[in-house]
Amino acid sequence: MEEIKRIPYGVSSFVEVVEQNQYYVDKTMYLPLLERQPNYLFLIRPRRFGKSIFLGMLRAYYDLAQKEKFAARFGNLWIGSRPTPLQGAFQVLYMDFSRIGGQGEGLSQNFNDYCSMCVDNFASIYESYYYPGFVREMKEQSGFRNKLNYLDMKAKETGARLYLIIDEYDNFTNVVLNEEGEGVYHAITHASGFYREVFKKFKGMFERIFMIGVSPVTLDDLSSGFNIGWNISTEPLFNMMLGFSETDVRAILQYYKDAGEHNGGVDTMITEMKPWYDNYCFAKASLERDPKMFNCDMVFYYLRNYMNYGASPEQMIDPNTRTDYNKMKKLIQLDKLDGDRKGVLRRITEEGQIITNLATSFPAEQIAKAEIFPSLLFYYGMLTITGTDGDQLVLSIPNNNVRKQYYEYLLEGYQSEKYIDLSNLRTIYKDMAYHGNWRQSLEFIARAYKDHSSVRSLIEGERNIQGFFTAYLSISAYYLTAPEVELNHGFCDMFLMPDLQRYPEVAHSYILELKYLPAKDYESKGGQQWLDAVDQIHGYAQGPRVQQLAQGTQLHCIVMQFSGWEMVKAEEV
Secondary structure, eight states: OOOOOBOOTTOOOHHHHHHTTBOOOOOGGGHHHHHTSOSEEEEEOOTTSSHHHHHHHHHHHHBGGGGGGHHHHHTTSGGGGSOOTTTTOBEEEEEEGGGOOOOTTHHHHHHHHHHHHHHHHHHHHHGGGSOTTHHHHHHHSOSHHHHHHHHHHHHHHHTOOEEEEEESTTHHHHHHHHHTOHHHHHHHHSTTOHHHHHHHHHHHHOSEEEEEESOSHHHHHHTTTOOOOEEOTTOGGGTTSSSBOHHHHHHHHHHHHHTTSOOOOHHHHHHHHHHHHOOBOOOGGGTTTSOOBBOHHHHHHHHHHHHHHSSOOSSSSOGGGHHHHHHHHHHTTGGGOOHHHHHHHHHHHHHSEEEEOOOSOOOGGGTTOTTTHHHHHHHTTSSEEEEEETTEEEEEOOSHHHHHHHHHHHHHHHHHHSOOOHHHHHHHHHHHHHHOOOHHHHHHHHHHHHHOHHHHTSOOSHHHHHHHHHHHHTTOTTEEEEEEEEOSSSEEEEEEEEOTTTOTTOOEEEEEEEEEEOHHHHHHHHHHHHHHHHHHHHHHHTSHHHHHHHTTSEEEEEEEEEETTEEEEEEEO
């Protein structure tokens, strides 16, 4: 009887996956496609999308020293019966720049030490293809650049074909940019900076190069000295190369169900996962052609919980991604946002999308520009392509997992300005969800809004109020808070959709309509505005989608009216 494959949750080594009987989603059919591209390739994908395991597969496939293991590792995969002439044809130098750290004067030394170690290890692996003593002579070379020059010379003498693979090519420079500032970053990536000089050398000596990262920033700053050749990040041909399609996810769930590892309904599980982990698209031309992609690690996180406990995880967001979120915050400098970029972030959070042009690369000095900001969010997986608008793209929040991160950012901003005890709020949310007692919760938030000095410095209006309510309602475990939901030919301000999968006792759902008038206009316009809002929300409630979203719970239509900073009226209508 065949042993059941283990779930490769958090595993980044391809060799470990295939040799230790772990589940592998075959991506080897992309190898011939990659070979038909220019020799120097570069790919950006968000975190936890299978980047490292893909690079490990490339290394295992092309590595001359691993050629004899091809059948064992690739025999059951797509490429196993269709090897290309380049299989096992290269000596591979593999580097992972996330392993380099340091500060100040130590940056150059740490970079040199790590890269030197990688070249020394290369010499140990391939000494038999050169001559006895090759390792000793390599170690005698002083510094990374000298080692590269030595390798370049010896490889040309022997006719060796070299392949360079770099994982997290931008990690080191991103850390420098955030912790040391733009001055230090500029010094190492421009003119005769050590990072730039090394990349210039790469181009001349390697036949093929494949680099992966999470940001195009460093690439742009290096490009005048090192032309990477081809950025395939938004190429439709490679849209599905990383991540899982729904077909992949279905096959994974079915495999473990057939093996008796879980008793969940596959359709039900996919229906639950899709709003949280799905919906990534990286190429405009793939919108209508390809299925949307799932985040790999999130799928395995969900499945592991189902197999261990017979149910989906209580928290749909993997707690281990907390570090990813913190890194992302630093990378896009959320703590240094100016008014323009804060406005962009707020608009995305409230509307769920933005219409913009996608920048394929940009230097570090442009990170702070508001027009670049949505592109940066796209590369970090915080936005994805969902449509077109003329010659521009519609970039949207891909799923609930990411939406929660936006809400969290808003909440952190509000809480840093004026702290509110959220434990009390969580308690009264339960009463709202289980018993339909909504007034206490919503009036609590309305009072907080009135008292919040940071909000007062912003532009007044419905958007402002909506953002505040969205942030504080998002901490309720019982609902998925969805702003701007299309209901019956219009967009309601907010829909609180019950999370019955996790909390089946929730008996109430809500449509919220938030209306605002300047204090000076309330007396003359407030009455009519209220009547219009009542008609509007009744129109939403009559749509068939509402009943679907409410899932059999009692639906409450709540209109809240604000005059200036003050809530003047809140009623169920």
